[in-house]
Amino acid sequence: MARARKAPLSSWLLFGLWVALGCAAPLTAAPLPALDREHAPRRPDAVVVEPPPALPAAAERAEARGVVALREAPGGDAVRDLVAAVLEAWTRESIDQLAALLTADAGPIESRSRGRTALLETWRQRLRAHEYERLAGVELVRLDRIERYTWDDLSLPDSPARPPEMQPDELYLRVPVEVIRVAGERLFGDAIVVLLRRDEGRYKISAYGEVDVR
Numbered sequence: 001m002a003r004a005r006k007a008p009l010s011s012w013l014l015f016g017l018w019v020a021l022g023c024a025a026p027l028t029a030a031p032l033p034a035l036d037r038e039h040a041p042r043r044p045d046a047v048v049v050e051p052p053p054a055l056p057a058a059a060e061r062a063e064a065r066g067v068v069a070l071r072e073a074p075g076g077d078a079v080r081d082l083v084a085a086v087l088e089a090w091t092r093e094s095i096d097q098l099a100a101l102l103t104a105d106a107g108p109i110e111s112r113s114r115g116r117t118a119l120l121e122t123w124r125q126r127l128r129a130h131e132y133e134r135l136a137g138v139e140l141v142r143l144d145r146i147e148r149y150t151w152d153d154l155s156l157p158d159s160p161a162r163p164p165e166m167q168p169d170e171l172y173l174r175v176p177v178e179v180i181r182v183a184g185e186r187l188f189g190d191a192i193v194v195l196l197r198r199d200e201g202r203y204k205i206s207a208y209g210e211v212d213v214r
Contacts, residue, residue, distance in 0.1 A: 080143045082196065082203050083175055091136045093127050095120065102206075103199050109209030112165040119208060134182045141192075147174040163195060163207065170206060171196040 082101065089097035099120055106116045126132075147160075149172040154162035160174060175192040189210030196203040 078203050079146060079148060079171070079173065079196070082205070083141065083143065083146060083173070083192075086192070086194075086205070087140050090132050091138075091140075093132050095124055095127060098123055101204055102208075103197055103204045106204075106206050106208070109163055109193055109195060109207040112163075112207050130185060130187050131182075132187060135179065135187065138179050140179050140188070141175050141177055145176050147176075148172065149174075160193075165207070166195055167197070167206075169197060171203070 085101055086098070089101065102116055102119070104116065106112075106119060107114050108119050108122065149159060151162070151166065151168045151170070153159055154166075154172060160172065163172070166172065173192075173194045173196060175194070177188045177191060180186055180188045180190060190213045191211050193209045193211055194205050195207035197206045198204075
């Protein structure tokens with residue numbers, strides 16, 4: 001019996017190629033619709049908007065209950081700077097420096113109606129009568145002991161008496177003096193008391209006085 005002859009390898013390759021080409025269906029991609037970016041409606045992500053919470057009116061002090069709003073305390077640095085400037089003017093014996101710290105309507109705290117001229121004349125007499133330069137370099141006050149009161153504070157129990165001519169927008173200071181005498185000579189009262197008011201963006205003295213409390 002005669003043996004079948006094997007087909008050459010090249011014949012099998014051509015047969016396979018013919019089957020692949022004949023059976024494969026042509027693939028045609030459907031065209032994608034064009035995007036009209038200019039006229040397409042915008043649909044941004046949704047955002048939850050909450051109304052701002054309602055806060056109570058600001059107050060100087062309030063009980064620790066619920067939501068409270070407190071006013072910011074009067075500027076501590078500005079107050080201390082002014083007190084330091086007053087003391088420097090005294091120890092330099094400079095009436096000009098003292099005058100520069102006053103408002104135009106300043107006066108003695110016990111009687112502001114006497115006016116600025118009366119207050120400056122009182123200071124001139126003190127500077128002529130005493131040598132305030134001897135206090136240069138002495139710690140006359142402790143700035144951390146400065147007491148400050150608003151108009152409303154002075155209506156509370158145990159607060160100092162409100163000066164009769166104080167205005168609601170003014171700040172009351174009581175400054176205890178640590179050194180009031182030099183060589184037995186008294187130069188200051190036990191405490192300096194002043195009224196401050198904002199003038200041209202900074203605190204100035206609208207009334208000045210000294211009191212004895214010891």
